[in-house]
Amino acid sequence: MTTAATTGHDDAVIRAAREVFAEQGMAAPMAEVAKRAGVGVASVYRRYPSKAELVEQVRIAAFRLVIAEAQAARAEESDPWRALSRFMHRCLREGSGIGTVLPPLEKHHAFSAEFRILQQQVAEVIEALVEDAKLAGELRADIDWTDVLLLFKHLNPALPTGEHRRAELRARYLGLVLEGMRSEGSALRGPAPDTAEWRALCDNLEA
Structure with a gap:
């Protein structure tokens, strides 16, 4: 079941990924996306297993x-x-x-x-x-x-x-x-x- 917390987490990661990949291209590390979203790297990978999917x-x-x-x-x-x-x-x-x-x-x-x-x-x-x-x-x-x-x-x-x-x-x-x-x-x-x-x-x- 999708919760408000999960939705907010996803929104933050999506915003961060949009900014990071637009600025740095696909070479940007997922760790940078996680840092900008304010979440852990493992959390990002659990939801989005690859950069392409993200x-x-x-x-x-x-x-x-x-x-x-x-x-x-x-x-x-x-x-x-x-x-x-x-x-x-x-x-x-x-x-x-x-x-x-x-x-x-x-x-x-x-x-x-x-x-x-x-x-x-x-x-x-x-x-x-x-x-x-x-x-x-x-x-x-x-x-x-x-x-x-x-x-x-x-x-x-x-x-x-x-x-x-x-x-x-x-x-x-x-x-x-x-x-x-x-x-x-x-x-x-x-x-x-x-x-x-x-x-x-x-x-x-x-x-």
């Missing part, structure tokens, strides 16, 4: 956050453009962890069924936000849902400064990006990623 769980946690933010935006914002804008701002807010650039996993890594199910749900909820905004005539026709997901990575690079300042910069440049996504914009160069390309980029496996 990285996958970091990404699963991000998927869940994306889905929750998309669902809340659609439910609470009657205007489709405001819903899409809110969703993107919330995903890039301070400490969200969404869009953090993690190191690639080994090319033979086999993702869990949970990962694949949530990955598909992410695609569906973001596609719904994008299509709503297009139908309302507020989002340019050549934007695809895959563009939105890749923008999270472009807008959240590793920077040598604290998370508060990084969040300020993400919000600043997201404002510029959103203006470019309006329906009045000139045609974009090149096609959006197709679903297969997005999946490959999302999997983030070694070449």
Whole structure:
């Protein structure tokens, strides 16, 4: 049975792992993750036997956050453009962890069924936000849902400064990006990623 203490422990480890692997890559020791999470190394290994599994769980946690933010935006914002804008701002807010650039996993890594199910749900909820905004005539026709997901990575690079300042910069440049996504914009160069390309980029496996 999952307890509040167990959930809190897992959340702390996931946050720590996201930070450590984003900063140091897969060479980072699990001991550093444990230290930053404030737990013992043995405790981390009991729950996450390998670095690859821990990285996958970091990404699963991000998927869940994306889905929750998309669902809340659609439910609470009657205007489709405001819903899409809110969703993107919330995903890039301070400490969200969404869009953090993690190191690639080994090319033979086999993702869990949970990962694949949530990955598909992410695609569906973001596609719904994008299509709503297009139908309302507020989002340019050549934007695809895959563009939105890749923008999270472009807008959240590793920077040598604290998370508060990084969040300020993400919000600043997201404002510029959103203006470019309006329906009045000139045609974009090149096609959006197709679903297969997005999946490959999302999997983030070694070449």
